Amino acid sequence: MCGRARCTLRADDIPRACYRNNSSVRNLHMDRYRPSYNVSPGHHLPVVRREQGSSSSASAAGAAAAASESDAVVVHCMKWGLIPSFTKKSDKPDHYKMFNARSESISEKASFRRLIPKNRCLVAVEGFYEWKKDGQKKQPYYIHFKDGRPLVFAALYDAWENSEGEILYTFTILTTSSSSALQWLHDRMPVILGDKVSTDTWLNGSSSSKFDNMLKPYEETTDLVWYPVTPAMGKPSFDGPECINEIKLKIEGSNPITKFFSTKAAKKEESSNLEEKNSCAESFKTDPPKSFKKEPETQDNTAFSSFTEKGDQDSRSNPISKFFSTKGIKEEESNSEEKKSSAEYFMTDPPKTKSFKKEPDTEDNKALSFFTGKGDQDSTSSVVHSQDGPAKCQLKRDYEEFNADLEKNNDETSKLCSTPARKKGNPKDCSDKQPTLFSYFGKS
DNA sequence: CCAGACGTTGTT
DNA sequence: GTCTGG
């Protein structure tokens, strides 16, 4: 499923995130956008949809753009949680009813089928959250791309006129079965479109035969990663960078001896687990050894400071054993060496923890500070750092610089902007396996 | 014909 | 709006 996400992207970065590199872009209702580390249904998010009015007038000022109408898109801020247009005006909109749409059945469901021809859109986010159940306990994980590039979800939107005559735009995110790598966490995941071709196919209203084969679990096992985060973010009002701070999971057994053995067992198991390929694995792969040899980091707790509450940190009950139960596929041997140490770096937390806490909605200024992507970028890329070493570090730097440039050049062109064409290799190559900045910024 | 539904997730 | 059920 997908019921919670992080979107702190700058408005200006959204078209690019959705591979709309050349098209002219118009913004709509973007003043309603509030970047957040904890977005849930009922909140606004920017989506990218085709400029729908008759194609002709699209270029309000698109002189220079000269983009073909067919390429014109709108970054339109809508509420997450579909409210079909046929909803009775008297009804109170329930955004939690249809915040997801099973991709396998959108062509059969009355509420979604009607949207397929002309109401497709894309949703870009930095990552999303998924809860792993452990009996009564639920441990949230943050899932994102290793290189920090935004995820692009396939979505459908609709417009509904409420009793006050206002038109409410809402959208639903398509889901599919989980990739083999994420199966252990959850059986459903959002449909992730990983390259320009697929986003084009989805946006351009191609027939079912064309798109149904891309509404599939994202299986590029090397670029999606994850790690456990504070259970405190389960509270919808808990917002800020601390939502994505990696935490350590506590081992269940209290007996040291038990711990010892379970840890060993864990290492063995993990290493052979398929999950291992994803840096995700490192989250727990490294945990057992860490908690074993080191102290639990009280730092975690400090991260919570922003949200009063009591000891949410009791997440310690998370049994490592749960990982063993995963039906991972056996594969390679352990190489936990480097990965292990890597996890250590994660704990360095994002700078602006303080500024964000509480009242994330206050004003745009605050939001803008996030757009710069300075602080939070670190935590995200830490994974990159640890996993892939120098090479990826470079990427990260490039990415940041790129963003910096963007900020300088595009800040004032939010209304209508067209990005210069950047000829690059075909996007498909890049998006596979080892996504690079080229794959992200490149265009066909 | 009219009336009523139109959804997903998770859990059991 | 559109489809299903009665």
Added chain:
DNA sequence: CCAGACGTTGTT
């Protein structure tokens, strides 16, 4: 999705 409430009478 998760979090949090889950109630009435009577009095001020």
Added chain:
DNA sequence: GTCTGG
């Protein structure tokens, strides 16, 4: 457990 609220 179940429903409401965010």
